[in-house]
Amino acid sequence: MSKKMIALIILTFKEGVRDRALIGIGLFSVFMMGGALVVVSLFMRELHKVSVDINLSAITFAGLLLTFFVSINLIAKDMDKHTIYCVLSKPFSRSQYIWGKFLGIMLLIIVAFGILTLCSSATIFFIKSQYEVYFKGFSWFSFYTAIYAELLMFFLLNAVVIFYSTITTSSFITLLFSISTYIAGQTIEEVVLFLKTRGAADMVLSEGINKIIDVAQYILPNLSVFDLKVQSAHAVSISNGYLFSITAYSLIYTMILLLVASFIFTRRELK
Amino acid sequence: MRPVLLKSLSPLFLILLIVLCFLVQKDLAIKREHFLEKTYMDYTLPSKVSGIVAMEFKGIVSDFLFLKVSTFLGDKFMKRLMLGDRHAEYIYNSVDVITDLDPWFWDAYLLANMVLSWDFRKIDKANTLLFKAREYRTDDFQVPYQIGFNYYYFLKDNTNGAKYMMEASKLPGSPAYLTSLAARLFMYQNQYKPAILFLKDVIAKTRNPVLKKRFETRLNTLIVLDDLEKAVDKFKEIYGHFPLKISDLVEKKIIEKIPQDPYGGDFFIMKNSRVFTTSKMVFKKRKPSQEKQFDSSN
Amino acid sequence: MSEILIKNISKTYISDFKREKKTAVQDVSLSIDSAEVLGIIGRNGAGKSTIIKMIMGFIRPDKGTIAIDGKIPLDPDSRLNVGYLPENPYFYDNLTAQELLNFSSYASGLDKKTARRSIETLLKQVDLYEVRKQRLRTYSKGMTQRAGICFALVHDPEIIILDEPMSGLDPFGRKMVIDLIEDLKKRGKTVLFCSHILNDVERICDRVAIMDSGELKGIYTKQQISESEGMEELFLNVVRDKKI
Numbered sequence: 096m097s098k099k100m101i102a103l104i105i106l107t108f109k110e111g112v113r114d115r116a117l118i119g120i121g122l123f124s125v126f127m128m129g130g131a132l133v134v135v136s137l138f139m140r141e142l143h144k145v146s147v148d149i150n151l152s153a154i155t156f157a158g159l160l161l162t163f164f165v166s167i168n169l170i171a172k173d174m175d176k177h178t179i180y181c182v183l184s185k186p187f188s189r190s191q192y193i194w195g196k197f198l199g200i201m202l203l204i205i206v207a208f209g210i211l212t213l214c215s216s217a218t219i220f221f222i223k224s225q226y227e228v229y230f231k232g233f234s235w236f237s238f239y240t241a242i243y244a245e246l247l248m249f250f251l252l253n254a255v256v257i258f259y260s261t262i263t264t265s266s267f268i269t270l271l272f273s274i275s276t277y278i279a280g281q282t283i284e285e286v287v288l289f290l291k292t293r294g295a296a297d298m299v300l301s302e303g304i305n306k307i308i309d310v311a312q313y314i315l316p317n318l319s320v321f322d323l324k325v326q327s328a329h330a331v332s333i334s335n336g337y338l339f340s341i342t343a344y345s346l347i348y349t350m351i352l353l354l355v356a357s358f359i360f361t362r363r364e365l366k
Numbered sequence: 367m368r369p370v371l372l373k374s375l376s377p378l379f380l381i382l383l384i385v386l387c388f389l390v391q392k393d394l395a396i397k398r399e400h401f402l403e404k405t406y407m408d409y410t411l412p413s414k415v416s417g418i419v420a421m422e423f424k425g426i427v428s429d430f431l432f433l434k435v436s437t438f439l440g441d442k443f444m445k446r447l448m449l450g451d452r453h454a455e456y457i458y459n460s461v462d463v464i465t466d467l468d469p470w471f472w473d474a475y476l477l478a479n480m481v482l483s484w485d486f487r488k489i490d491k492a493n494t495l496l497f498k499a500r501e502y503r504t505d506d507f508q509v510p511y512q513i514g515f516n517y518y519y520f521l522k523d524n525t526n527g528a529k530y531m532m533e534a535s536k537l538p539g540s541p542a543y544l545t546s547l548a549a550r551l552f553m554y555q556n557q558y559k560p561a562i563l564f565l566k567d568v569i570a571k572t573r574n575p576v577l578k579k580r581f582e583t584r585l586n587t588l589i590v591l592d593d594l595e596k597a598v599d600k601f602k603e604i605y606g607h608f609p610l611k612i613s614d615l616v617e618k619k620i621i622e623k624i625p626q627d628p629y630g631g632d633f634f635i636m637k638n639s640r641v642f643t644t645s646k647m648v649f650k651k652r653k654p655s656q657e658k659q660f661d662s663s664n
Numbered sequence: 665m666s667e668i669l670i671k672n673i674s675k676t677y678i679s680d681f682k683r684e685k686k687t688a689v690q691d692v693s694l695s696i697d698s699a700e701v702l703g704i705i706g707r708n709g710a711g712k713s714t715i716i717k718m719i720m721g722f723i724r725p726d727k728g729t730i731a732i733d734g735k736i737p738l739d740p741d742s743r744l745n746v747g748y749l750p751e752n753p754y755f756y757d758n759l760t761a762q763e764l765l766n767f768s769s770y771a772s773g774l775d776k777k778t779a780r781r782s783i784e785t786l787l788k789q790v791d792l793y794e795v796r797k798q799r800l801r802t803y804s805k806g807m808t809q810r811a812g813i814c815f816a817l818v819h820d821p822e823i824i825i826l827d828e829p830m831s832g833l834d835p836f837g838r839k840m841v842i843d844l845i846e847d848l849k850k851r852g853k854t855v856l857f858c859s860h861i862l863n864d865v866e867r868i869c870d871r872v873a874i875m876d877s878g879e880l881k882g883i884y885t886k887q888q889i890s891e892s893e894g895m896e897e898l899f900l901n902v903v904r905d906k907k908i
Binding site (some may be wrong): 134137138140141144145147148149151152155229278281282285286289318319321322324325326328329331 | 414417418421422423424425426428429432433467468470471472473476571572573
């Protein structure tokens with residue numbers, strides 16, 4: 096990793112970490128985790144399930160807020176506000192810019208995840224110590240595995256954000272497209288399954304729609320594969336093969352997106 | 367002159383508004399309570415829709431939906447209201463959705479089973495859900511135990527009852543008595559003992575005070591019934607025939623007095639010499655006018 | 665050896681919706697020699713900024729070639745020795761001047777020690793040393809401009825490109841820029857800048873290129889300018905297409 100790339104990564108990280116949105120996101124997450132302490136008492140027995148559900152959801156929400164507000168600021172707004180000249184007037188290629196930005200954003204997200212993981216671990220530890228009996232079906236390993244899987248999803252999602260930034264001209268459109276891709280990516284698997292099992296019986300879809308869904312299935316990133324929250328809530332074990340697969344999927348898809356983004360961005364004119 | 371007057375009055379005006387707001391809110395809160403009670407809020411979104419809408423937050427959505435169902439039931443239990451058939455549908459559909467979102471959610475299965483079987487005798491529905499649980503919670507003895515118990519106690523099917531209880535006894539954490547109980551289930555055909563053991567097990571693990579109380583009431587009634595049956599057997603032993611009425615037991619001083627049924631019914635001896643109660647272990651005390659409105663607004 | 669060589673470059677913009685064509689630069693050829701100060705002047709929309717953006721690689725010419733020290737703008741190393749100050753400098757609001765300059769130095773390959781020394785010197789020169797740890801968000805326009813100058817010069821580049829460096833500055837700011845360019849000139853740096861303020865250009869440039877409507881109307885040496893009726897007259901004449 097050359098010195099200038101490290102400088103770019105640190106530049107991106109610092110600018111992101113000082114975004115005031117982070118305070119809001121942090122407070123929100125802590126609030127949600129604190130809420131877990133209260134909500135838990137409303138439930139019957141499986142307190143580990145509720146604790147894990149809330150904590151993992153809090154971490155995911157935080158990641159989404161970071162991606163849709165801070166990342167967009169760091170990339171799309173870079174072009175909007177012409178701060179990108181700071182970087183491109185230096186000896187960076189367009190491709191290096193894309194990768195440097197991506198790694199800077201990922202560093203930010205990893206650090207944020209690290210802090211949130213600590214906070215949620217503390218929350219769960221506390222609840223566990225209070226209600227030891229009702230925490231039978233819990234596993235720390237399962238909990239951290241789910242967080243790891245979420246992180247893989249955010250690798251991919253942020254690459255999506257960067258990709259859209261290179262093809263659109265406004266940060267708002269990037270935001271819209273990114274959120275739409277997130278929603279589509281989360282639901283596509285279930286929609287396809289639903290149509291496959293009910294298709295012929297209940298609904299007769301036109302050829303066109305079937306084709307669109309077929310294509311969409313492979314182009315859209317299937318984000319639901321990274322959702323191990325429900326399994327983690329019940330300490331259901333995930334096979335190593337599956338973990339390896341989703342890691343590979345995330346890395347490969349991310350790299351494809353970044354390569355295409357680099358390609359597009361190299362040809363783009365900055366007015 | 368006028369602007370000056372307005373200016374000096376505006377803080378007063380503000381205070382007046384705040385007080386007014388507070389009063390309106392209080393009134394609205396009461397009206398809202400009535401409004402919500404009259405509103406028939408027991409629809410459920412089909413699970414496929416819920417699943418898609420919940421996206422990657424299925425766990426937390428299932429928690430929320432479960433809270434909804436359990437507060438609904440808790441409210442009814444606390445007020446000792448009678449539940450109608452439509453409530454059974456609601457509970458079944460809700461828990462079906464909840465467990466589609468999170469198929470390992472034991473609390474949901476448990477609640478559904480306890481209510482659908484004991485309160486509604488809809489064993490097929492209860493068991494449908496339990497069988498779903500069995501697919502996922504493969505190491506949980508409680509699932510086959512409850513399936514087996516339903517077969518034995520409600521459906522009087524000892525074969526299936528024993529089969530599933532045996533399955534449960536082999537899983538980790540199952541109570542020690544389960545193996546022998548399963549093996550000799552036919553012996554308990556005419557006893558309340560297995561039900562007592564079963565409920566004791568469930569109560570021990572229940573945190574929710576409202577539910578706990580409800581189960582305990584049931585357990586205590588079963589214990590009373592069991593005691594009465596023991597008294598009936600004692601009568602038979604002494605006098606060579608079964609008593610016809612509970613009062614006979616008091617007459618012959620086998621029991622001190624006729625115990626009270628918490629559900630408000632009367633104990634009686636059935637033709638097969640088993641003891642039961644006219645209340646059928648269901649609360650019939652209250653039938654508020656609101657319930658009537660529920661039924662008519664269908 | 666020419667430091668910057670521009671040969672027959674043209675650039676046409678196509679407006680997004682109306683499909684209108686606008687020629688920004690038409691067949692311009694220009695060379696800027698080592699240790700020379702060249703000023704490009706023209707009206708707004710003459711194509712000055714466009715040429716600079718093409719040199720920096722932000723935009724690609726439709727036709728023609730550009731070489732900076734023998735390297736094409738697509739090659740990131742062409743900017744290794746270049747310092748750039750954009751027209752309205754925008755910097756990352758949440759960073760401090762110190763951090764910004766750290767980035768500029770490391771991105772250009774300076775080592776820690778050299779960077780530290782250079783940053784300190786420059787910040788003191790432009791009188792920003794005291795506020796170097798404040799966020800750039802808090803800087804006034806003049807301070808931002810000064811920070812921008814430091815950003816452009818911290819790695820001691822051989823070529824300095826300034827896009828309308830005087831725009832929006834008060835007289836003190838303008839004097840600072842002029843002094844700066846003269847200092848660079850003395851040190852043998854190559855300076856290219858564009859402006860529409862004619863007096864300053866007359867004072868400091870070795871040569872002046874006049875552009876209008878995307879065309880290069882002419883390049884005039886300092887001598888040629890002094891021999892004519894002055895920069896302003898010359899400019900007006902040239903633009904109105906009167907030859908001298």
